[in-house]
Amino acid sequence: TVPVNGSEEGKIKAPKPMKTGTTIAGVVYKDGVVLGADTRATSEEVVADKMCAKIHYIAPNIYCCGAGTAADTEKTTDMLSSNLTIFSMNSGRNPRVVMAVNILQDMLFRYRGMIGAHLILGGVDCTGSHLYTVGPYGSMDKVPYLAMGSGKLPAMGILEDRFKGNMDLEEAKALVSDAIHAGIMSDLASGNNIDLCVITKEGVDYIRPHRESIYNYKRQAKYKYKPGTTPVLNKTVNQLELVHETVQMMETAGSS
Amino acid sequence: TLEACCSRAWTSCFNSTSIMAVEFEGGVVIGADSRTTTGAYIANRVTDKLTPIHERIFCCRSGSAADTQAIADAVTYQLGFHSIELDEAPLVQTAASLFREMCYRYREELMAGIIVAGWDPRRGGQVYTVPVGGMMTRQPVSVGGSGSSYIYGYVDSNYRAGMSKEECLKFTAEALTLAMERDGSSGGVVRLAVVSEQGVERQVILGNQLPKFSTV
Numbered sequence: 001t002v003p004v005n006g007s008e009e010g011k012i013k014a015p016k017p018m019k020t021g022t023t024i025a026g027v028v029y030k031d032g033v034v035l036g037a038d039t040r041a042t043s044e045e046v047v048a049d050k051m052c053a054k055i056h057y058i059a060p061n062i063y064c065c066g067a068g069t070a071a072d073t074e075k076t077t078d079m080l081s082s083n084l085t086i087f088s089m090n091s092g093r094n095p096r097v098v099m100a101v102n103i104l105q106d107m108l109f110r111y112r113g114m115i116g117a118h119l120i121l122g123g124v125d126c127t128g129s130h131l132y133t134v135g136p137y138g139s140m141d142k143v144p145y146l147a148m149g150s151g152k153l154p155a156m157g158i159l160e161d162r163f164k165g166n167m168d169l170e171e172a173k174a175l176v177s178d179a180i181h182a183g184i185m186s187d188l189a190s191g192n193n194i195d196l197c198v199i200t201k202e203g204v205d206y207i208r209p210h211r212e213s214i215y216n217y218k219r220q221a222k223y224k225y226k227p228g229t230t231p232v233l234n235k236t237v238n239q240l241e242l243v244h245e246t247v248q249m250m251e252t253a254g255s256s
Numbered sequence: 257t258l259e260a261c262c263s264r265a266w267t268s269c270f271n272s273t274s275i276m277a278v279e280f281e282g283g284v285v286i287g288a289d290s291r292t293t294t295g296a297y298i299a300n301r302v303t304d305k306l307t308p309i310h311e312r313i314f315c316c317r318s319g320s321a322a323d324t325q326a327i328a329d330a331v332t333y334q335l336g337f338h339s340i341e342l343d344e345a346p347l348v349q350t351a352a353s354l355f356r357e358m359c360y361r362y363r364e365e366l367m368a369g370i371i372v373a374g375w376d377p378r379r380g381g382q383v384y385t386v387p388v389g390g391m392m393t394r395q396p397v398s399v400g401g402s403g404s405s406y407i408y409g410y411v412d413s414n415y416r417a418g419m420s421k422e423e424c425l426k427f428t429a430e431a432l433t434l435a436m437e438r439d440g441s442s443g444g445v446v447r448l449a450v451v452s453e454q455g456v457e458r459q460v461i462l463g464n465q466l467p468k469f470s471t472v
Contacts, residue, residue: 109326112365133299137322141292141300153297 021189022054023151024065025159025179026120026131028144029172032200033122033129036176037065038151038184039209040191047191053208055197059084059095062123063197063204067149068136069116076117080104097123097130101140109138118148124199151183151190158182173198177211184213272441274403274432275305275316277373277383278415279396280424283452284373284381287428288316289403289436290444301444306458310335312451313351313374318401319388320367327358327368348374352384352392360390369400374451381452403435403442410434421450433466 024037037054040047056064056077064080066073083103084095100121108115113136121132133141133148145163147155158179167175173196183190193209272293277286288305291298305317307328313335317324331354339346352372359368373383385398397415399407411431419427429446436442446461 105325105329109322113322135294135299135322137320139292139321139325141303143300143302 021187022067022149023147023155023180023183023187023190024054024067024120024149025147025152025155025176025183026065026122026145027159027163027167027172027176028122028129028131029167029169031129031169032124032198033131034169034172034176035063035065035120035122035197035199036180036210037195038180038190039193039195040184040189041070042189050192051209053195055195055206055208057081058100058121059088059123060204061125061199062095062097062100062121063199063206064100064122065120065148067118067120072115072117073119076104076107076115076119079107094125096125096127097121097132098127101132101134104134105138105140107138108134108136113137120146120148122197122199124201129199147179147183149183149187149190151180151187154182154186155179169198173210181211272403272439273305273318273401274407274435274439274442275318275371275400276404276407276411276428276431277316277371277385277398278419278424278428279373279381279383280419280421282381283375283421283450284383285421285424285428285448285450286314286316286371286373287432287446287448289401289432289442290447291442292321293441298443303444304447306447306449308332308456309351309372310339310346310374312345312376312453312456313348313372314449314451314456315351315355316371316373316400318369318371323366324368324370327355327366327370330358331355345376347376347378348372348382348384349379349394352386352394355386356390356392359386359388363388363390371398371400373398375453377453399431399435401435401442403432403439406438407431407435421452425450429461430467430469434469436466437469437471 021042022038026035035055039052041049041052054065056066058064058077058081064077066077080100080103084100088095116136118136119134123130131143131146133146145159147159162175177194180194192213194211196207196210198205272291273289275288277284286306290303292300292303307315307317309315309332315328334354335346335351355370355372359366369388370386375381382394383398384392384394386392397411399411425448428448432446445463448459450457
């Protein structure tokens with residue numbers, strides 16, 4: 001709390017860091033990986049962002065869903081993406097999912113859990129389709145299907161019930177979408193729309209949104225105020241006096 | 257001590273684990289359950305806790321998943337480097353010492369109970385246990401994890417020196433099944449591996465194929 005005017009009254013509470021309170025899921029299917037996420041970001045009890053993007057780009061063939069503290073997942077995935085791009089350029093190879101996982105593990109373990117990032121990494125590389133989860137302390141699991149976030153329990157229920165090896169695309173998309181939907185229905189901190197990301201050897205299909213919430217609220221009126229709505233009571237003009245002017249020439253490539 | 261160590265929220269913990277290793281003439285048999293928990297949620301029900309450190313050296317991991325994965329990665333690197341320098345297969349004792357060095361030095365920060373088992377040409381099959389705290393000792397049979405408490409009696413009464421490979425596999429599978437039966441935080445499938453001069457043979461015993469014991 002921040003005391004205002006040095007007095008006890010009017011203490012303002014600093015806003016809590018935005019957590020994604022999320023449902024994210026991933027499934028390996030016949031030709032690749034399908035990742036899914038809801039789009040609600042909460043700041044305590046208020047929905048801070050109704051169309052938050054939780055599926056982050058890591059590499060052209062690797063995407064990452066992030067649950068936990070929004071800032072941590074954003075920054076961590078950004079850094080990972082930069083590292084992998086540099087690696088790609090240096091070595092002339094396309095990045096592999098297992099490399100992304102190793103980099104994440106190293107970093108998160110070093111920070112001893114202080115970075116609240118619960119991530120699902122999915123991608124297709126020359127060795128096949130892979131789905132990994134990395135926890136905030138640096139633990140890693142490689143599995144064919146997965147759900148994370150506050151809505152993971154209901155989502156996992158759907159996945160455990162309907163997952164089969166070698167599903168085709170439509171089945172896999174429906175499964176992930178239903179798993180996220182279960183999370184949205186049963187978890188307060190998950191909601192709004194469902195994003196899907198399908199990664200195959202041929203490329204990526206980022207479907208945003210895949211399914212829109214039926215509770216999309218349409219604004220009842222316009223909230224723009226016409227100029228002149230607020231009465232002007234007083235007007236003071238302070239002329240700033242130009243005291244001294246200097247020009248400094250800079251050496252640039254184009255200058256003579 | 258389980259609760260005290262697990263005071264970190266959101267730790268993927270394999271303290272909820274049953275791991276075991278047995279020496280036999282010509283190699284070792286190692287086994288583990290497959291459950292990783294975060295609190296009361298099973299984060300992974302098909303975990304592989306038998307991690308290869310070198311061609312014929314494995315470790316069974318119990319304790320914090322993050323800590324043991326990081327330690328295993330570090331030791332794999334160090335042992336690989338050592339092996340290249342020596343131009344020779346590393347000794348199981350070397351691997352165990354590397355684990356012990358790390359687990360003892362960072363004992364305040366880590367929570368890791370590791371059983372190192374493998375085969376080397378000099379001393380054959382060996383099992384070394386490096387429990388929480390960083391002690392290292394060689395044992396012909398070793399159990400670890402939270403489920404181990406329930407099977408000390410079974411292991412002590414049923415272990416005989418000089419068992420064959422098949423007998424050791426049956427012994428390990430039955431011991432782990434009993435541990436998983438009684439320990440709420442162990443479960444899933446039983447993963448087994450035999451490490452010997454010939455290499456590594458891995459197998460999985462699924463839940464419905466586990467040996468049955470009557471509980472009256």
